[in-house]
Amino acid sequence: MHQALNTSVVRRLGARLPIFGFSHSLEVVAAVSRAGGIGIWGATRSTPEEIREGLEWLVEAVGDQPFGIDLVLPKGMPSTDDRxxxxxxxxxxxxEFVSDLRGKYGVLDDGLPGVRSRFVRSEEMAARQFAEIMASSVPIFAAGVGSPPEKVAEAKAAGKTVISLVGAPKHARYALDAGADILVAQGYEAGAHTGDIGTYALVPQIVEMAGDVPVVVAGGVARGAHIAAALALGGAGVWLGTAWLFTREHDMDPVIFDKLAAAGSADTIRSRADSGKTLRQIKTAWTDEWEGVDAPVPLQMPNQDILVGDFLGSVDRHRVEPLMKSEAGQSVAYFDERTDVETVMKRLEREATDSLERIAP
Ligand SMILES: Cc1cc2nc3c(=O)[nH]c(=O)nc-3n(C[C@H](O)[C@H](O)[C@H](O)COP(=O)(O)O)c2cc1C
Structure with missing residues (x-):
């Protein structure tokens, strides 16, 4: 391993590699940490009970390796979960637009919710989710969207390392003022909720603002060369989300897997149709429909979640192929076959070492 990989973040968190693996799959998270990285569990769509159970499982599964949990905490959510x-x-x-889509694609109304509508995003729910995290021994808390100062302070007081994901200098200012320990500078290329600034343009701006606070690079990272570039830009590590969708540890419907495997970098699009905020995903009939001239402008979060959540749940349950989809970033082009977390981690380490040796033998 090249010594440049032994970054401040690696030393601080007690990992072996400066590679964060974000996933909604507990199996992926555990495997990333066991392979020497830092697995981060995306739990914003999990109930407080699921969070408690998931964290208990992770504590057992990863032993003394570092791992964390991520919640999305946007401003302006309703105070209570009242659908x-x-x-x-x-x-x-x-x-009517959503009901017309039901008719056009034959999406059964089975009366069940989807991931986005099983509960309404609210201050009350966020507080209960957060309370479970504070009650657990998980060492890292990551704030995906928004870094509420009181939550940052509480997590730090509980001895947790607080990571804030930022997509623009103004978010970084807010997170730094709130006291975040580590920033993740996430560029436009990234899968899921993402902003307007490309990773290459974003990272040095955030590094310059952050001073002693380490900055981890997210958005478009798929190869060891990206890791070497991230370090050269002033980063202290990388944070990947799209790569894990291709691993055996991640449950994935074969229809969606095939769409991901076939996709190149130009086959993703940012759409507000899922959540009300720009969400990068693979292009499908779903995103085409919302791009149509007659489509309504998506609502704000969380109303858009509720407008489309049950519908998207039915799409997945009844496997309505044209509408089946996944969040994914532009790095999707680098992956086309099923692999496993350990193989991805080993490849990243080997390639990063080769790239760094070329630059600084
Ligand atoms: C399927 C998927 C779901 C995601 N969900 C979240 C989330 O709930 N919270 C969050 O902070 N980031 C989420 N992200 C973004 C990742 O944390 C990460 O910043 C991003 O994937 C990095 O860029 P990449 O997709 O190019 O690897 C998600 C990414 C993907 C691919």
Missing amino acids: AVMESQIPQAHR
């Missing part, structure tokens, strides 16, 4: 209130705010034209 009836939310439903009453949805305009008729939006309902």
Whole structure:
């Protein structure tokens, strides 16, 4: 291993490699940490009970390796989880658009919720999710969107390392003022919620602002060359999300897997159709429909979650192929076959070492 990989973040967290693996799959998270990286569990769509159980499982599965949990904590969410209130705010034209899609693609209305609508994003739910995290021994708390100063302070007081994901200098200023220990500078290329600034343009700006606070690079990382570049830009590590969708540890419907495997970098698009905020995903009939001239403008979060959540749940349960999809970043082009977490980690380490040897033997 090249000594440049032994970064401040690696030393601080007690990992072996400066590679963070973000995933909604507990199996992926555990495997990343066991392979020497830092697995981060995306739990924003998990109930407080699921968070408690998931963290208990992770503590057992990773032993003394570092790992963390991520919640998305946007500003301006309703105070309580009241779906009836939310439903009453949805305009008729939006309902009709979704109902027309149901007819056009034959999506059964089975009366069940989807991932986005099983509960309404609210301050109350976020507080309960966060309380489970504070009650657990998980060493790292990551704030995906938004870094509420009181939550950052509470997590730090509980002895946790706090990581804030930022996509623009103004987010970084907010996270630094809130007291974040590590920033993740996440560029436009990244899968899921992402901003307007490309990784290459973003990272040095954030590094310059951050001073002694380490900056980890996210968005488009797929090869060891990206790791060497991230370190050259001033980063202290990398954070990957798209890569793990191709691993055996990640449950994935074969229809979606094939779409991901076939996709190149130009086959992803940012759409507000899922959550109300720009979410990078592979292009499908779903994103095409919302790009259409007659499509309504998506609602704000969390109303858009509620407008489309049950519908998207039915799409997956009944496997309506044209609409089946996944979040993914532009790095999707680098992956086309099923692999496993350990293989990805070993390859990243080997390639990063080769790239660094070429630059600084
Ligand atoms: C399927 C998927 C789901 C994601 N969900 C979240 C999330 O819930 N919270 C979050 O902070 N980031 C989420 N992300 C973004 C990742 O944390 C990460 O920043 C991003 O994937 C890095 O860029 P990459 O996709 O180019 O690897 C998600 C990414 C993917 C691919």
